[in-house]
Amino acid sequence: MCSHVVRSSSAGCGSHRRRGSLPSGGGYRSAAAGRTIGEPRCRPISSRGMALTDLTLTDLARRTPRSSRALPGPAPLALTSTVLLGAGFLVREGTRAALTVRTMKEQGREVPVLDLDLRLPGRPPVRRVAVLGDSSAAGHGLSDADDAVGRRVCRALAERDGRATDLRALAVDGADIRCVIDHQLEAARDAEVVLLGVGANDAIRRHTPVRVARELTELFEAIREVAAAGVTIVLVTAPDLSVAPALPPILRGPLGWWCRTTARVQAAIAEQEDVQVVALPREVLDPEVFGDDGFHPGALGHERTAAAIVERLIGS
Template sequence: MSTSKNLLATVATAGLAPWLVAQGLRVRRTTPRLPGASGPLTGLVPGPDPLRLLVLGESTVDGVGADTHEEALTGWLASALADRWGRGISWRVAGRTGANARTVRAELLAGACREPADLVVVALGVNDTIELRSAARYRRDLLALVVDARRVLGPVPVLLAGVPPLGAFPALPQPLRLVLGLRGAALDAAAATLATLPGVTYWPVPREVVDPALFAADGFHPGPSGYRLWAEQLAEIAYGQSPGGRALV
């Protein structure tokens, strides 16, 4: 399935290349540039026996579209996990706007892993899609990131958030939206194969998260309500509520 998606995305990219370049430049020029979330990169949801949560990734982890990290993916995820487990959550963020899987591994991972973690969540794929990385290369980079994180942290559970469906991003015009949607789906399918590794879980971004009403002003990132819905879904998976699932921690 991932091979056919990758082939379709490649054909579409090649056939529409001149148009896509022009549209991409226009989107870059006209889309509002929102900052990352402000405030501390660490926090605590009070409760007994705190679980140490580390979230790695791109602009969604950087909290673009939210004012603070409490209103972005990590803060909502920490709150949702605390509700489900009935324990505290000590969270920290290692995200960078514009980062891909390779740069997160090369430039953010070492600093992020200086402290222990009980659960690692990884949210990547949009920048790898925009940069036209192949599904195979994305899988290699994502695998290397997971392996290096666990080499330092030990056999910590890893939850891979799927690649957001760019085919539903309001900021993208057609046919750019179609082509990036196809390319993102190919990368997402490649990421899903890593769930065969012990201790690694994958969960796709739910379609309801990309409701246009839940996007930030740039039409490219979630707003606080979108982040909350996404976090609730990830928390359900971490807690073991997927069909036949079990808690990750």
């Protein structure tokens, strides 16, 4: 049985404390960034999940590249009618999308938060593993914490060499890269392995490639400041959420573009920083991979992600 608590609906990234988190206003100085780890700088969200309130049609589509420009000169009557019909379609689909997103938000508020922390017995020295990131890394929607990526990976490592293994997880719903930097680094202290699953919320919030690259570089440097020497970092990049069953069709194109763009930037920066990368191709993101909400990964999704991570860490 998994242990869990239910978070208040007003909680956001970094606005609550979990076991091992830093107290509000506390923290320690980061020499590289010149700031105090633990300062509450992460943008608040009003619901659980991947900040779905940010999935507004106008905002999401506004900054998505367009392949065509408006035709010059006065539009013919037929073209005007087509435009009007298209506008009506967009209004209808936009309304449906807004209602869908609102429903997903309401349903996500009561999803329990899993306690992923784990201690596996074995021979010394103890191996410390940290899980940082967003709702997928936190196991949003899973009924059993043992199904989560972090616990699956820890069991595989312990079974391989018999070492005692401690897992600390501070991943939280709604987290983007900046949130991980500001609120989750304590879990990585003295860790030999850091599992990092982040990027989806950066895509949803339309963070530019320049920003993603800059903040991800900062995050890798900050992890290495607090983790054990020679720490192994594994990054699970942003998935292509355009295939999520619950996503309204009108959002698939814009969100898919942002997810793929974010993932490409993440992979490039990870390669530069000697970080292992796990990217689940779109072909394996079939409906069965997603959980009951049709947006977050279910047990099968966590199983496939963990298998890919283990292959990176210890081979198949």
